[in-house]
Amino acid sequence: MGLPLLLILAWTIASKAGHVVFLFLVAGLLALLLDPLVRALQRVRLPRGISVALVYLSFAAALGLVILALTTAVVTQTKTAANRFNEYFTHGHGAAGQTSADRDVDRLQHWLNAHHLKSIKVQKRGHKLVKQIRQRDVGKYTHKIVTFVEGAAISIGTTLFSVVLLIVVSVYMLLDLERLGRRIDRRFPPRPGEEPLVMSIEHALVSYVRGQALLSLIIGATAGIGLWVLAATGLLPHAEQYALLFGAWVALTEVIPYLGPWLGAIPPLAYAIVVHPISAIWVALLFLGIHQIEGHVVVPNVMGNALRLHPLLVIFGLAVGFELYGLAGALVALPLLAAARAISEFFADRVAFEKWPTGEPALPVEVVEPRTLRKP
Numbered sequence: 171m172g173l174p175l176l177l178i179l180a181w182t183i184a185s186k187a188g189h190v191v192f193l194f195l196v197a198g199l200l201a202l203l204l205d206p207l208v209r210a211l212q213r214v215r216l217p218r219g220i221s222v223a224l225v226y227l228s229f230a231a232a233l234g235l236v237i238l239a240l241t242t243a244v245v246t247q248t249k250t251a252a253n254r255f256n257e258y259f260t261h262g263h264g265a266a267g268q269t270s271a272d273r274d275v276d277r278l279q280h281w282l283n284a285h286h287l288k289s290i291k292v293q294k295r296g297h298k299l300v301k302q303i304r305q306r307d308v309g310k311y312t313h314k315i316v317t318f319v320e321g322a323a324i325s326i327g328t329t330l331f332s333v334v335l336l337i338v339v340s341v342y343m344l345l346d347l348e349r350l351g352r353r354i355d356r357r358f359p360p361r362p363g364e365e366p367l368v369m370s371i372e373h374a375l376v377s378y379v380r381g382q383a384l385l386s387l388i389i390g391a392t393a394g395i396g397l398w399v400l401a402a403t404g405l406l407p408h409a410e411q412y413a414l415l416f417g418a419w420v421a422l423t424e425v426i427p428y429l430g431p432w433l434g435a436i437p438p439l440a441y442a443i444v445v446h447p448i449s450a451i452w453v454a455l456l457f458l459g460i461h462q463i464e465g466h467v468v469v470p471n472v473m474g475n476a477l478r479l480h481p482l483l484v485i486f487g488l489a490v491g492f493e494l495y496g497l498a499g500a501l502v503a504l505p506l507l508a509a510a511r512a513i514s515e516f517f518a519d520r521v522a523f524e525k526w527p528t529g530e531p532a533l534p535v536e537v538v539e540p541r542t543l544r545k546p
Contacts, residue, residue, distance in 0.1 A: 192495055192502075197340035199505050202372050203379070204229065204340075205347055222344050226337065272296075274447075358520065367516050374477070374512040378505050381476025382425060388472065389431070389464055390421025396456045397438055406442055406449045416441075424464075427488055427500040431461040477508045 184191045204225050211221035268276075275296030282290050351368040360366045365373070394417020401409035409416075420434030435457035442450040469488075470481030477484070484504065491503030 188495075192498070193336055194339060195506065196498075196502055197336055197343055199375065199502060199509070200336070200340040201343040201347055202368075202509070203375050203505075204344060205368075205372055206376065208344060218348060219345065222341060226341060230337075358516075367513070370512040370516055371509045374508040375505055377476050377478075378473075378508045381473045382504075384476070385468060385472050386421040386424040388468055389424045389434075389460065390417045390419075392460055392463075393417050393420040393434060393438075393457070396460070397453070400449070400452055400456065405452045406438075407446055409438075409441065409445075412438075412441065420460075425501075426497070427503075428465075428492065429497065431457060431464055473504055477504065477511065479507060479511060483507070 207225045208218065208221045211224060212218055216224075275293055278296065279291075279293035282288065282292065347368065351366060354368060355366050358367060394413045397406065397416050398410050398413040400406035401413065416434075416438050419437055420431070423430045423434040426433065435453070438453050438457070439450055442453045470484050473479075474481040474484050479487075484507070487503045487507045488500050491499035491501075491506075493499070
């Protein structure tokens with residue numbers, strides 16, 4: 171009865187302190203991912219404490235630079251796009267004072283007339299729509315968008331302080347990981363030619379990182395090539411010079427499950443709306459197709475091969491992680507599956523269940539006739 175009661179107690183504590191348990195799981199994954207770098211520094215005669223400090227300082231500096239560059243670029247590009255969008259509807263050109271939006275409406279009507287579609291009248295309604303947008307003060311709404319993006323950037327910077335506890339916990343885990351590995355090896359010694367348990371988990375997580383890098387490369391290259399094709403065919407004017415930049419952004423956001431492809435589509439869509447609004451339809455269709463292929467074909471197969479898991483198990487793990495802990499749960503679901511697979515393989519031949527006894531019972535059983543009460 172002891173083991174079931176212990177499991178029930180552990181489940182009760184974990185359900186009540188789910189955030190803390192999740193925090194320690196993420197800290198453990200981070201420590202296991204960074205441990206190969208620490209061991210590499212130890213090979214050059216550096217103490218483990220100094221190696222851990224160097225790895226975390228380098229990791230924090232790189233992460234800070236990436237976040238700073240991304241937030242600066244997003245805010246700057248949003249301001250530029252908002253200004254262009256505002257000028258598109260409000261800035262007049264020539265003696266007639268027509269805006270770029272009015273000119274595009276006239277060009278659309280001319281194209282319809284040239285292609286024997288004179289019955290479709292969009293010129294009058296188009297100019298009326300542009301006038302309504304202009305009268306509603308486009309600048310006010312674009313200013314709100316810029317303010318929102320700036321606030322979001324500040325919120326992201328503020329949220330970074332909440333990961334201090336995560337870093338502290340992972341540092342303590344990383345400092346004691348070598349000692350923990352020796353204890354596990356004494357209790358469960360690896361067999362000849364077999365990796366220790368901690369090393370096996372680390373290699374499984376490295377395989378996950380390689381699979382994620384390959385996934386980002388595939389999706390980023392697909393998005394970049396697709397945008398370049400749209401530019402080459404004239405469906406997205408002058409986008410060929412930004413195709414590489416947009417592809418790199420898509421590859422970076424691909425690390426985020428579910429939302430990655432949609433976040434990656436925001437800059438190309440904003441560019442299309444500013445340059446030529448009709449082009450946004452083709453960009454949206456491109457990223458819709460990429461999202462479907464990514465979710466149903468690329469992720470299950472690439473990550474399944476990298477983690478040596480069935481594609482259905484990959485999809486199930488992502489769905490369960492998202493259901494339990496939202497986006498953060500989906501983000502750590504596959505690394506946890508990789509670690510669980512390594513642990514299960516290590517203990518597969520070490521844990522065996524006793525078979526049910528067959529034949530006669532081990533202890534002899536004496537059958538006693540029931541006594542009957544005698545009548546007085």
